[in-house]
Amino acid sequence: MSEKTTGDEQELRVRKIENGTVIDQITAGQALNVLKILGITGSTDAVISLVMNVPSKKMGLKDIVKIEDRELDPGEVDRIALIAPRAKINIIRAYDVVEKHSVYLPRVIQGILRCANPNCISNTNEPVRSKFVVEGSEDKPIFRCFYCEERFENAIEHLI
Amino acid sequence: MVFGKRHILSMRDFSREEIDLILDRALELEPYAKGKRSDRLKGKILANLFFEPSTRTRISFETAMKRLGGEVLNLDSTESSSIAKGETLADTIRVISAYADIIVLRHPKEGSARLASEFSSVPLINGGDGAGHHPTQTLLDLYTIKRESRLDGISIALVGDLKYGRTVHSLSIALSFYGASIKLVSPPGLGMSETMKSDLMDLGAEISEHDSIQDVIGDIDVLYVTRIQKERFPTLSEYNKVAGSYRIDKKLLESAKDDLIIMHPLPRVGEIDPEVDGTKHACYFKQAFYGVPVRMALLTLLLEGDGDE
Numbered sequence: 364m365s366e367k368t369t370g371d372e373q374e375l376r377v378r379k380i381e382n383g384t385v386i387d388q389i390t391a392g393q394a395l396n397v398l399k400i401l402g403i404t405g406s407t408d409a410v411i412s413l414v415m416n417v418p419s420k421k422m423g424l425k426d427i428v429k430i431e432d433r434e435l436d437p438g439e440v441d442r443i444a445l446i447a448p449r450a451k452i453n454i455i456r457a458y459d460v461v462e463k464h465s466v467y468l469p470r471v472i473q474g475i476l477r478c479a480n481p482n483c484i485s486n487t488n489e490p491v492r493s494k495f496v497v498e499g500s501e502d503k504p505i506f507r508c509f510y511c512e513e514r515f516e517n518a519i520e521h522l523i
Numbered sequence: 524m525v526f527g528k529r530h531i532l533s534m535r536d537f538s539r540e541e542i543d544l545i546l547d548r549a550l551e552l553e554p555y556a557k558g559k560r561s562d563r564l565k566g567k568i569l570a571n572l573f574f575e576p577s578t579r580t581r582i583s584f585e586t587a588m589k590r591l592g593g594e595v596l597n598l599d600s601t602e603s604s605s606i607a608k609g610e611t612l613a614d615t616i617r618v619i620s621a622y623a624d625i626i627v628l629r630h631p632k633e634g635s636a637r638l639a640s641e642f643s644s645v646p647l648i649n650g651g652d653g654a655g656h657h658p659t660q661t662l663l664d665l666y667t668i669k670r671e672s673r674l675d676g677i678s679i680a681l682v683g684d685l686k687y688g689r690t691v692h693s694l695s696i697a698l699s700f701y702g703a704s705i706k707l708v709s710p711p712g713l714g715m716s717e718t719m720k721s722d723l724m725d726l727g728a729e730i731s732e733h734d735s736i737q738d739v740i741g742d743i744d745v746l747y748v749t750r751i752q753k754e755r756f757p758t759l760s761e762y763n764k765v766a767g768s769y770r771i772d773k774k775l776l777e778s779a780k781d782d783l784i785i786m787h788p789l790p791r792v793g794e795i796d797p798e799v800d801g802t803k804h805a806c807y808f809k810q811a812f813y814g815v816p817v818r819m820a821l822l823t824l825l826l827e828g829d830g831d832e
Contacts, residue, residue, distance in 0.1 A: 478634075480633055482631075482632055482633050482653050482654070483632065483633050483634050484612070484630075484632040484633065484634040484635040484637075484638045484652075485634060485638070487632060488611065489611050489612055489613050489638055490611060490613050491613070491638055491641075508634065509634075509637065510633070510634025510635075510637050510638055511632075511633035511634035511652075511653075511655055512533065512535065512633075512634070512655065512656075513633070513718075514718050514722070
């Protein structure tokens with residue numbers, strides 16, 4: 364099985380990677396936020412390729428992120444489900460996809476999100492990481508602050 | 524069920540069974556709240572840690588502890604303490620929990636009690652965290668309803684500022700365990716938030732919204748009145764107009780059920796006419812007293828356990 368992006372080799376915008384992780388089927392426009400959630404900043408040494416708004420049969424448009432020479436573990440990537448619930452993770456070794464899996468929204472999310480309530484204790488200088496309990500359905504998750512119990516739905520607006 | 528070492532932070536953490544256990548214990552302790560001698564908590568120290576002013580909560584915890592033979596440390600002058608020097612709440616709690624056997628915390632930030640509990644080596648009771656929770660107020664409200672009316676299947680009207688009022692949020696959560704029909708009566712702009720309402724409906728509460736008390740007064744068993752704060756209104760005249768239309772007086776009560784009880788977390792500022800105080804419906808001063816046996820119940824359960832460990 365060889366690595367594919369859009370399924371049509373003519374459509375390839377970024378070259379195949381030899382080893383690393385390809386995050387496919389990212390909600391269009393969210394690739395930069397995916398990097399943010401993964402803690403990948405401009406100071407990284409890794410080779411990162413990022414494609415935004417490419418045509419997709421399943422999704423209309425999608426984003427793709429390729430991270431070379433780094434295999435992300437499921438615990439690390441599940442957090443992506445916050446903003447890209449349909450994302451697929453492909454682990455690549457010697458140009459072949461050796462693992463492929465979906466992302467699952469964790470029940471508890473630490474860090475990443477900031478509480479929407481400005482008067483919440485998690486928005487102060489206390490030695491605490493924000494923490495949210497995920498409620499509601501997988502399609503329409505609701506995030507409840509573990510500290511002040513305020514709820515919100517749109518995770519993208521509350522990324523740290 | 525194990526009560527020892529747990530924290531009392533939000534009504535959301537309680538099951539109905541646990542609430543009933545606390546209310547039953549409060550009933551047993553009522554004679555001691557009225558002055559019967561007890562040394563049950565002798566040698567134990569309660570730290571009242573108040574970052575915001577409070578009269579009833581702080582004093583009723585102090586009364587409850589002292590009537591059971593315990594000692595109380597009051598720490599409420601933040602100007603002179605290390606908090607004014609920029610110490611975090613987390614550090615303050617670490618230090619105080621090494622001095623006391625139990626802590627009561629009031630703090631202006633929502634979620635502060637849950638954060639504090641993560642750093643406390645002793646049980647911590649939330650005495651009010653910003654606009655968040657005030658579980659001991661809710662427990663004493665439930666106790667008042669149980670003693671003066673009944674808990675199961677009541678029809679209750681919550682009147683006043685339902686947007687910012689923390690007591691009504693916690694109380695509504697707890698009442699949803701008892702199958703209450705909750706009628707929300709509030710001025711425009713001070714209604715309960717959509718999030719809170721959907722939250723309550725998820726918990727199984729039956730909710731309806733009304734503009735005036737007259738619409739519901741004949742159908743309810745409990746009238747729970749809260750303060751409408753002046754600072755929520757742009758001008759004093761707007762406040763006076765709204766506050767006047769939500770005032771409880773004898774005339775309004777003419778169409779009330781015979782056994783209606785009126786509650787208020789106090790302090791009141793004109794929401795209930797003093798002429799109501801002498802009627803059989805007025806329960807708010809009893810309600811303030813019931814804070815003592817309920818807090819005694821919590822202190823004994825947290826410091827001694829429930830005998831079922």
